[in-house]
Amino acid sequence: MTAIELRGVTKRYETGGHTVEALKGVDLAVDAGEFLSIIGPSGSGKSTMLNLLGLLDAPTEGEVWLDGIDATRFSDSEATTARREHIGFIFQDFYLIPTLTALENVTVPTVFSPGGPARDRAAALLENVGLADRLHHAPNELSGGQKQRVAIARSLINEPNVVLADEPTGNLDREIGERILETLREITGQGVTVIAVTHDEQVNEYADRVFALLDGVEQ
Amino acid sequence: MSRGQRILQRIRAFELPIERFVDIDAGRFPAVFMATRNLSRSQLRSALACLGICIGVLAIASLGIFGNVLSLGASDALGDIGNQVILTPNADAGIETIDDSTLTEIERAAGDTTVVPLRTSGGLIEYAGSSTAATIYGIAEPGGVYTASEGRVPDRHRQGALVGASVAEELDVRVGATITVDGDSYRVVAVLEEVETFSPVSPNDAVMLPEDDVGGPGYDQVTIEADSGAEAAAAASAIDTAVNSREEVVDIFELSAITDEINDFFSLLNSFLIGLGGISLVVAGVSILNVMLMSTVERREEIGVLRAVGVEKRDVMRMILVEAALLGVIGAAGGVIATIGIVALLYLVAPIELWILLHPTNAAYLLLAFAIGVAISVASGLYPARKAANERPVDALRS
Ligand SMILES: Nc1ncnc2c1ncn2[C@@H]1O[C@H](COP(=O)(O)OP(=O)(O)OP(=O)(O)O)[C@@H](O)[C@H]1O
Numbered sequence: 198m199t200a201i202e203l204r205g206v207t208k209r210y211e212t213g214g215h216t217v218e219a220l221k222g223v224d225l226a227v228d229a230g231e232f233l234s235i236i237g238p239s240g241s242g243k244s245t246m247l248n249l250l251g252l253l254d255a256p257t258e259g260e261v262w263l264d265g266i267d268a269t270r271f272s273d274s275e276a277t278t279a280r281r282e283h284i285g286f287i288f289q290d291f292y293l294i295p296t297l298t299a300l301e302n303v304t305v306p307t308v309f310s311p312g313g314p315a316r317d318r319a320a321a322l323l324e325n326v327g328l329a330d331r332l333h334h335a336p337n338e339l340s341g342g343q344k345q346r347v348a349i350a351r352s353l354i355n356e357p358n359v360v361l362a363d364e365p366t367g368n369l370d371r372e373i374g375e376r377i378l379e380t381l382r383e384i385t386g387q388g389v390t391v392i393a394v395t396h397d398e399q400v401n402e403y404a405d406r407v408f409a410l411l412d413g414v415e416q
Numbered sequence: 417m418s419r420g421q422r423i424l425q426r427i428r429a430f431e432l433p434i435e436r437f438v439d440i441d442a443g444r445f446p447a448v449f450m451a452t453r454n455l456s457r458s459q460l461r462s463a464l465a466c467l468g469i470c471i472g473v474l475a476i477a478s479l480g481i482f483g484n485v486l487s488l489g490a491s492d493a494l495g496d497i498g499n500q501v502i503l504t505p506n507a508d509a510g511i512e513t514i515d516d517s518t519l520t521e522i523e524r525a526a527g528d529t530t531v532v533p534l535r536t537s538g539g540l541i542e543y544a545g546s547s548t549a550a551t552i553y554g555i556a557e558p559g560g561v562y563t564a565s566e567g568r569v570p571d572r573h574r575q576g577a578l579v580g581a582s583v584a585e586e587l588d589v590r591v592g593a594t595i596t597v598d599g600d601s602y603r604v605v606a607v608l609e610e611v612e613t614f615s616p617v618s619p620n621d622a623v624m625l626p627e628d629d630v631g632g633p634g635y636d637q638v639t640i641e642a643d644s645g646a647e648a649a650a651a652a653s654a655i656d657t658a659v660n661s662r663e664e665v666v667d668i669f670e671l672s673a674i675t676d677e678i679n680d681f682f683s684l685l686n687s688f689l690i691g692l693g694g695i696s697l698v699v700a701g702v703s704i705l706n707v708m709l710m711s712t713v714e715r716r717e718e719i720g721v722l723r724a725v726g727v728e729k730r731d732v733m734r735m736i737l738v739e740a741a742l743l744g745v746i747g748a749a750g751g752v753i754a755t756i757g758i759v760a761l762l763y764l765v766a767p768i769e770l771w772i773l774l775h776p777t778n779a780a781y782l783l784l785a786f787a788i789g790v791a792i793s794v795a796s797g798l799y800p801a802r803k804a805a806n807e808r809p810v811d812a813l814r815s
């Protein structure tokens with residue numbers, strides 16, 4: 198079953214009079230529970246692709262489908278709701294909120310929802326990534342690997358269908374990177390689709406499939 | 417280490433572990449929860465922004481109350497004179513006194529008001545070897561208008577003298593004494609209570625004699641006393657139609673004209689003072705705008721993450737507005753407390769009556785200043801909030 202899909206997607210950026218074509222007619226379908234890695238040199242369009250998959254940006258041409266629904270022309274509020282309900286994000290720089298504890302950071306996507314912050318689920322997720330004893334620590338009291346694990350827990354708080362990760366092992370040493378990839382691998386076992394953008398060869402060992410991009414075109 | 421650094425360090429030492437800073441129920445008030453955490457991040461900056469609002473509110477409230485106290489004090493001193501109408505013979509038409517038939521017409525037109533005809537002259541008052549000059553009034557029915565501090569004011573004044581407070585004090589006269597008024601002897605039947613409010617017929621420097629003993633025929637002045645300014649105005653116009661239709665017989669002077677002018681002056685003064693305070697609040701608003709703008713620019717990526725993980729625009733907006741409102745509420749509350757302190761100090765050093773300070777209108781100024789302070793803070797948060805909420809998360813997160 199296809200979880201998320203790009204159909205003939207082109208993305209052009211207009212800057213200062215000239216146009217950059219970051220993606221040129223990309224097709225991609227990722228199944229539920231699949232672990233896909235997107236590789237390619239710098240500037241090849243990886244982040245652009247992830248932004249389109251995460252409904253953070255809209256394609257210039259082509260369509261984005263999420264769970265069998267055409268999400269291409271979602272309004273800002275529809276896209277926000279879809280992100281909150283179906284997508285988890287792991288950012289390269291973690292982007293934890295420094296004034297919130299690890300536990301509170303994990304609950305952030307649910308803070309404004311009617312049910313209130315999902316604290317119990319957040320605690321369980323942090324335990325799963327091995328941070329049971331760090332629930333009440335501020336981000337500046339955590340190591341890089343611990344922060345990344347908090348970010349992973351945050352991406353899972355809303356029980357997403359798809360987790361999108363930009364350079365999830367980017368600044369971490371090899372051993373910690375491995376643990377994080379194992380965690381991602383584990384969640385695919387629960388039917389969650391993981392799409393990770395990376396420069397890192399290591400990621401490919403864990404991926405079911407590698408999507409190689411060069412100058413906005415699949416190789 | 418410089419002095420400034422030491423102070424900063426001391427301030428930082430007060431920062432509590434983040435989770436224990438104000439514990440807001442994140443489930444019920446997510447925006448307040450997020451906002452208090454954000455403010456805890458840069459406490460010094462938040463405190464300075466609060467201070468601005470605090471000073472602005474202090475300025476508005478204390479200047480407003482100051483003007484209000486002046487105005488209350490003045491209207492207290494003026495008493496009820498706005499309820500009075502003074503009728504005098506129209507000298508321009510050669511009329512020297514108000515005659516009995518005119519008085520009857522006046523009484524008929526004046527309705528329920530108290531009509532007090534007066535004869536006026538001046539003269540020397542002598543008692544036990546000392547003497548003083550005083551106004552001498554001839555008055556038939558002083559009972560409704562004046563009260564005695566000693567003795568009794570008769571309803572119908574047939575004999576004896578009523579002595580005003582200042583005259584009595586100067587000559588050391590008591591009830592029962594016999595004084596000489598312009599050569600004639602009178603027994604003192606009452607010493608009048610001192611009247612502190614301004615009045616066109618002030619009894620303090622006067623001696624009141626029975627009507628027939630002063631001048632005449634006719635009256636030099638008729639005072640109309642009503643229960644309200646409106647009643648006084650109605651009586652004045654009724655008298656004007658009744659008495660002055662053929663010929664301008666009496667001059668009609670409504671004292672409410674004076675009180676209106678005085679009230680106008682004080683409300684102008686008060687607007688001016690509040691305007692002054694308002695300027696400082698606007699400056700404080702600009703500092704809130706600046707603080708919120710700085711803080712949203714610093715948190716650009718964080719806000720981008722919030723939006724990316726599914727927080728709605730309106731929730732981001734609400735969160736930032738709550739931050740601005742919190743700064744406003746804390747600052748304005750500080751301003752209100754400071755104002756109360758200053759007013760209390762004023763009471764200690766200046767001769768102001770307590771009831772004037774405790775007058776409900778002063779509380780209204782406090783509330784108004786508080787509300788304006790909070791409103792200006794929220795208004796100053798609007799632009800930063802909109803700007804932050806409307807930024808696309810892709811743009812905020814592009815490193
Ligand atoms: N907002 C933008 N405006 C203009 N050009 C952009 C914008 N975002 C990306 N680009 C351009 O699009 C192309 C693809 O960018 P993208 O960020 O997707 O590359 P990437 O594969 O993620 O690179 P890296 O590995 O360095 O992160 C680049 O040439 C980039 O300059």
Ligand SMILES: [Mg+2]
Nearest residue numbers: 243244245363
């Ligand atoms: Mg990139």
